[in-house]
Amino acid sequence: MPESLGRPLETPLIPKLAIIGLGLIGASLARVARQQNLARDIVGADADPAVRARAKEIGLGDTMTGDLAEAVADADIVILCVPVGAMRSVAAAIGPHLKQGAIVSDTGSVKASVIEAVAPHLPAHAHLVPGHPVAGTEYSGPDAGFSTLFVNRWSILTPPEGTDEAAVRLMSDFWTAAGANVEVMSATHHDIVLAITSHVPHLIAYNIVRTAADLETVTQSEVMKFSAGGFRDFTRIASSDPTMWRDVFLNNRDAVLEVLGRFNEDLSSLQRMVRSGDGDGLFDLFTRTRAIRRGIIAQGQETAAPDFGRRVSEAKV
Amino acid sequence: MPESLGRPLETPLIPKLAIIGLGLIGASLARVARQQNLARDIVGADADPAVRARAKEIGLGDTMTGDLAEAVADADIVILCVPVGAMRSVAAAIGPHLKQGAIVSDTGSVKASVIEAVAPHLPAHAHLVPGHPVAGTEYSGPDAGFSTLFVNRWSILTPPEGTDEAAVRLMSDFWTAAGANVEVMSATHHDIVLAITSHVPHLIAYNIVRTAADLETVTQSEVMKFSAGGFRDFTRIASSDPTMWRDVFLNNRDAVLEVLGRFNEDLSSLQRMVRSGDGDGLFDLFTRTRAIRRGIIAQGQETAAPDFGRRVSEAKV
Numbered sequence: 001m002p003e004s005l006g007r008p009l010e011t012p013l014i015p016k017l018a019i020i021g022l023g024l025i026g027a028s029l030a031r032v033a034r035q036q037n038l039a040r041d042i043v044g045a046d047a048d049p050a051v052r053a054r055a056k057e058i059g060l061g062d063t064m065t066g067d068l069a070e071a072v073a074d075a076d077i078v079i080l081c082v083p084v085g086a087m088r089s090v091a092a093a094i095g096p097h098l099k100q101g102a103i104v105s106d107t108g109s110v111k112a113s114v115i116e117a118v119a120p121h122l123p124a125h126a127h128l129v130p131g132h133p134v135a136g137t138e139y140s141g142p143d144a145g146f147s148t149l150f151v152n153r154w155s156i157l158t159p160p161e162g163t164d165e166a167a168v169r170l171m172s173d174f175w176t177a178a179g180a181n182v183e184v185m186s187a188t189h190h191d192i193v194l195a196i197t198s199h200v201p202h203l204i205a206y207n208i209v210r211t212a213a214d215l216e217t218v219t220q221s222e223v224m225k226f227s228a229g230g231f232r233d234f235t236r237i238a239s240s241d242p243t244m245w246r247d248v249f250l251n252n253r254d255a256v257l258e259v260l261g262r263f264n265e266d267l268s269s270l271q272r273m274v275r276s277g278d279g280d281g282l283f284d285l286f287t288r289t290r291a292i293r294r295g296i297i298a299q300g301q302e303t304a305a306p307d308f309g310r311r312v313s314e315a316k317v
Numbered sequence: 318m319p320e321s322l323g324r325p326l327e328t329p330l331i332p333k334l335a336i337i338g339l340g341l342i343g344a345s346l347a348r349v350a351r352q353q354n355l356a357r358d359i360v361g362a363d364a365d366p367a368v369r370a371r372a373k374e375i376g377l378g379d380t381m382t383g384d385l386a387e388a389v390a391d392a393d394i395v396i397l398c399v400p401v402g403a404m405r406s407v408a409a410a411i412g413p414h415l416k417q418g419a420i421v422s423d424t425g426s427v428k429a430s431v432i433e434a435v436a437p438h439l440p441a442h443a444h445l446v447p448g449h450p451v452a453g454t455e456y457s458g459p460d461a462g463f464s465t466l467f468v469n470r471w472s473i474l475t476p477p478e479g480t481d482e483a484a485v486r487l488m489s490d491f492w493t494a495a496g497a498n499v500e501v502m503s504a505t506h507h508d509i510v511l512a513i514t515s516h517v518p519h520l521i522a523y524n525i526v527r528t529a530a531d532l533e534t535v536t537q538s539e540v541m542k543f544s545a546g547g548f549r550d551f552t553r554i555a556s557s558d559p560t561m562w563r564d565v566f567l568n569n570r571d572a573v574l575e576v577l578g579r580f581n582e583d584l585s586s587l588q589r590m591v592r593s594g595d596g597d598g599l600f601d602l603f604t605r606t607r608a609i610r611r612g613i614i615a616q617g618q619e620t621a622a623p624d625f626g627r628r629v630s631e632a633k634v
């Protein structure tokens with residue numbers, strides 16, 4: 001049994017919701033919006049005709065369109081669920097068609113650059129409330145979405161100073177009704193927090209998988225066979241959507257490079273401990289890192305069930 | 318339902334099995350040996366009286382002792398499941414008490430240094446067949462053990478040249494009956510394979526968790542809350558047994574430093590791609606790493622179920 005959503009709202013939060021981009025996040029949002037009665041009408045839009053056809057087949061929303069002007073017409077909330085690199089052109093396309101008082105939000109993994117890309121294209125009568133639900137899987141596409149993706153996860157809102165408070169409150173209610181916890185912070189702070197909790201871990205995972213693939217002394221078949229020793233978990237992270245992650249690194253460069261610099265410093269000192277045989281130093285460090293995990297489990301962001309020994313049938317969704 | 322073991326053997330493989338060290342691996346071995354009828358008598362030994370008491374309570378083996386001489390007396394197979402750093406002293410203690418033709422094996426995560434530590438202490442009438450089941454969880458201690466830990470995992474044997482073939486065959490049959498697949502290779506090759514599939518991934522995980530803990534700009538509470546973005550998986554790896562991992566790095570230093578050198582080279586080039594905004598290079602790399610994961614799933618070493626979105630109740634064992 002998955003963690004479950006609460007009772008659906010008795011009356012829809014808004015008349016019309018437009019979801020632009022029907023990948024993992026957009027599709028999950030469409031599903032939870034329907035299930036929780038977040039909007040009376042749900043319009044889905046995607047640039048890819050194949051994605052639209054599939055989204056229609058599996059019932060993501062009431063209307064499906066490739067026309068952004070049509071999608072956002074009369075929408076109370078428009079959520080951009082496209083890769084960060086596509087935000088600017090989508091904003092330019094929808095800007096002139098937003099109704100009075102419309103809220104534009106997004107689900108991009110970086111925030112400062114998204115605000116920079118989107119804000120200039122919105123009319124004064126619309127409200128920009130950037131957002132980022134910290135949730136996902138290593139899968140992508142409309143079929144990957146599911147309604148409980150956001151349950152008990154954190155959704156971060158990063159409204160620029162002076163943003164309409166009612167608009168922020170509505171987006172907060174929206175995410176709460178979708179099962180998420182909401183936190184508000186500045187875009188800059190978001191970007192450094194996510195650099196350490198998500199972006200640099202992904203970069204490192206991609207890197208170690210590449211290193212393994214390129215080693216001449218160990219065959220790929222060996223890498224795969226003996227991956228249960230730890231490597232396996234890195235490959236899951238390193239199989240996330242390439243387009244999304246390319247855009248993350250292109251758009252959160254400064255924070256990523258800053259955190260990566262710290263990681264490299266720390267790794268050099270750890271490397272020195274290994275080289276010099278500093279057993280006490282290694283033991284102390286390995287003991288200290290355990291505490292962080294306990295905190296994550298205590299906060300309900302993880303299960304305590306052992307995972308290295310996970311068995312296929314148990315892990316099936 | 319966990320992956321299951323096959324039918325138990327009709328007659329025990331050997332009369333007496335001694336398991337030295339009753340942590341996660343030793344306890345799992347005791348359980349599967351009993352369940353699959355691998356030995357008529359199972360003796361468990363541990364230096365820690367509290368561990369022995371607990372092992373007795375939960376029924377790990379027929380006899381429990383703190384006396385290594387007593388544990389290995391008349392044993393046909395003795396398996397050392399102690400941290401790599403303890404192998405030498407255990408070997409010295411059991412050497413004089415091994416019976417004619419006894420097989421000594423182990424489950425250490427490094428092999429060349431274990432052979433170097435153990436071999437000199439064994440009498441000529443005993444056979445050393447070093448082993449390493451590539452399986453585990455992030456938990457430790459006798460309570461963490463379970464009988465299906467080795468099912469469909471690989472167990473590597475690294476017999477030095479000239480090892481008695483019948484002894485190698487018996488250890489191979491032993492692991493097969495415990496549910497594992499068996500592969501034989503040289504100790505040196507094992508150590509480089511494991512450096513990339515396990516040791517360096519662990520080192521990197523420990524390192525990123527430490528970096529996160531030490532960042533001044535992001536609070537620990539934030540790290541924990543927003544860990545679902547990828548960091549969470551690293552904390553699991555970084556919560557593995559500190560003693561075991563200290564010993565791994567002290568005893569597989571050369572292979573670890575070699576692989577780490579390659580990792581660092583690769584990371585520098587990736588860092589340069591981020592700095593210079595090389596979107597095509599990033600995209601190509603992120604696409605390539607997906608293929609490795611598919612291979613691991615195809616080989617049955619991993620489930621294809623999405624894991625980032627894992628939900629507490631599903632993941633419970």
